[in-house]
Amino acid sequence: MWGDSLLIVFISICTAFLGEGLTWILVYRTEKYQKLKVEVERQSKKLEKRKEAHGDSLDKQHKKKIEREEERLKNNNRDLSLVKMKSMFAIGFAFTALLSMFNSIFDGRVVAKLPFYPISWIQGLSHRNLPGDDYTDCSFIFLYILCTMSIRQNIQKLLGFAPSRAASKQGGALFGAPPAQFK
Secondary structure (H helix, E strand, O other): HHHHHHHHHHHHHHHHHHHHHHHHHHHHOHHHHHHHHHHHHHHHHHHHHHHHHOOOOOOOHHHHHHHHHHHHHHHHHHHHHHHHHHHHHHHHHHHHHHHHHHHHHOOOOOOOOOOOOHHHHHHHHHHOOOOOOOEEEEEEEHHHHHHHHHHHHHHHHHHHOOOOOHHHHHHOOOOOOOOOOOO
16 A cells, blocks of 8 residues: 555656646747746736835825736736646646546555545545445545645746746735735
8 A cells, every 4th residue: 555655646746747847848938928927927026016115005096006007917817827728738638648547557446544534525536436435545536636736836836837926926826815906
């Protein structure tokens, strides 16, 4: 079981590097992506400085300027996401093929023991294709997803592909906080 777990962690590291390599080839090295990324960074820093400089004492004119800048930043973030989306189809296809191959290799094998009982709507994934009723047994797909989610973000940071803190702070992330609204 330990060997399988370590193999799955290694597989997720390799697939994360493969995914980032494909994304670099298809997206990160393109001129359009580079321009949009620089523009988002610049606008994020500018907006953050403007908000810090004026604080809560904003008059109507400053509020409108900040709202326009937030709108431009939102549009550039959307364009950046659209550029990235093109590569996601290629990566999704490659990962689906790899996932089905590895899933057939580890089918019906307990690869780890969970230190908790998963909540009911996750048990179908964590105990997928495993015999018995011990829901602390972990299937390949669950461990692979957990590893990939944590490892890929760290690899993006390591390689310098993760969005900057300033851009993330301004709500550039998909599930990030929405920009502050002025009243």
